[in-house]
Amino acid sequence: MDGQHDGPPWRRHRTDEPHHPRLPWLSTGLITAFVLGGSTFAAHAQQGERTALDPAGRALLLVTCLALLARRRHPVAVVCGTAAGTLAYLGAGYPYGPVFLAVAVACFSAVVAGHRRAAWSAMAALWAGHVLLAHWLYRWLPPSGDSAEPWGQELVIAAWVVAIVALSELARTRREQWARERAERAQAARRRADEERLRIARELHDVLAHSISVINVQAGVGLALLDSDPEQARTALTTIKDQSREALGEVRQVLHTLRAPGDAPRAPAPGLDRLPELVDQAAGAGLTVEVEGKPPRLPPATDLAAFRIVQEALTNVVRHSGSRRARVRLARDGGALLLRIDDDGPATGADAGGSGNGLAGMRERAAALGGTIEAGPRPDGGFRVLASLPLTVRHAEESEEEVEDR
Template identity: 55%
Template sequence: MSPTGSSERGTRGLFGGLSGGPPWARGPGGGPGGGLPVRSSALVALLQLVGTAGEWRHQASGRVPLDAFGYLLLVAGPVLLVLRRRRPVAVVAGTAAVTLVYLAAGYPYGPVFASFVVAYCVAVWSGHRRAAVLSLLALYGGHLLLAFAVPHGWLRGAGAGGGGWPEFGLGLVALLLAAVAELLRIRHEQAAARHAARQAAARRRADEERLRMARELHDILAHSISLIHLQAGVALELIDDRPEQARAALVTIKAASKEALGEVRQVLGTLRGPGDAAPRRPAPGLDRLTELTEQAAHAGLTVTVRTVGGPRELPAGVGLAAFRVVQEALTNVIRHSAARRAEVLLDWSEPDALTVQVDDPGPAAAPEAGEPAGGGNGLAGMRERAAALGGTLTAGPREGGFRVRALLPTRGEGSVATSAREAR
């Protein structure tokens, strides 16, 4: 626990009950839950009444004893504090006026400034610094007039002043009050800025997690549904003339749909509680590349896998990204190319990177009726996966066909951090 955090909690504990905290911590209606701070205002009233009555016994006999009007003025300030969250400007001006009238009436000193101190802090925290400072200057200026400008014969008792040094001390107290209120305001603004930054970071993490899940679901469903769509068309064409081949297509559909359901459940499991979020099986990697080639073969696409260099163990996130790049590239060949073959290259020759390349010899197939024009999100998702690992992905036409090439770093902070996040 940091000293700064302890200091902030101490500040809230000391002033939160009196002032209701800064405006950004208040609920609808001006305070937490919209209530009025009656209890804390009553505590200020008790402080002023008991403290002033006790102090009067130790002051010079020239001060006027408390009477009904004096007690009324001591209570008036705390009564105004009940509205300090909703009307901070009116309350700070009102408490200054009540305090000045009390002093002008010659009543004994004591904690009579407590209600004004609270109102001043609330006004500063609420953003009404100008009104607060003007009220402070008016109260201190009025006290100076009572001490030096107004004839003592016009005042009750010994008047408001006690000489130059007491007034100088009171001025220092006023400056201290202004400095403390500004310090507390700055600390509250800093705490609010840190809170906003934490919320923004949490929203950013949530957005990244949603993007990751959307990317996973797209890659899973696009591949499986494309395969199912193709095999369903084959089954419809052959079901009357060659039922055995139609049966094989239906078996492929069943296997692809079962595989897709399992992966979708694994991705959606991250939305559950912490105890249920652990995946029941590891994230797919290049060890499942054979499954992709077999599924492509069922769809009529012959895939040749070529390896350069010696394979090595990959972080889970890098392996998943490589698997998804191959999966999405083969899906695009099945959906958008007239070619019945494709080549996958895994280049391990670089010590700190893996190059994944998928070549479609082409040519492009005519789009089916009803298929929307333009590309989907597959290439963008592959680029995002590579960028998240600190790598790159390029995709574009070549020699009548199409090539997808991804460079995925296998070491470094980017791949390690993303691997931990993707493997969850």
């Protein structure tokens, strides 16, 4: 039972209970006062032409206007009720005035709420009913001796009806457009959040996979030499300590963006200028790395991606290759940086075929910059990772979060 609701009780009731829109007291009160005041003024102006506005007529106007309180919860019933109340008021022969305002507001609310046919039908019934009252039923209805209304007046009323419906449709269209724009903005925000989570996941994977692989190898060396060569075991433990401290620092830097996304990073993002550190760390894990070529000046995003790709490739050599030697070649090919990481194999792990999360992360990094990654066994044995990264990053493909993190 306790697991059925999440969050504190003062927040649960807001989502567990059905939402009902608040009653529009203020607008309804203003409309009611205007209709009653305007009708009273119209009664004085039309004295002798229409039936005097008595308490029954005022009560009918009041009930018709107060029905607008429910226009958000029950728009169809309100538009039909206000149309019927307005017809009853006119059928009783009471003076013309702002009597159509209530049904106009009800029609607007119904159309905006999506009940277009009901609103159109109510307005059409109102106009048709007024035609019957003014040109046929007036003989039997008050005031006595009344004559038929001119058809020009019916055209004016029809024009008002069309204008009310058109304005309601325009408001509905604008609201739907605003709703779509809000949904698109929310979707874009979710997409940016997903991209940021993916970026952080890649960073954590690259940092932890490399560091833990080095620590694992050094721990094995330390255990193997603990009795026979204590000094070498001490060196392995020192490497473990340094590597773990560096990994913790990078993990804190990545996680800091989650706690304070608006703050600038405390340390610059790693790049190929730290390639000698990777070589030293690989040497501590028993892997000799030969580096050929120097990288050109790179954009920060490309520099970070290149560093992580080399880091992940060397980590895979440590974890999945029987070779203790790897070669890293850096070259420029037109507008792209070429990275090639080779080892002579043979493969020793179940994930050495190139289907692990690390290779997927490398491909995602390259694709995000418009580059490519090829990874697989070489014809002569061993394994090769070949990356092509653009030297200029297209602005449209850079997110604001990546720029801020740099």
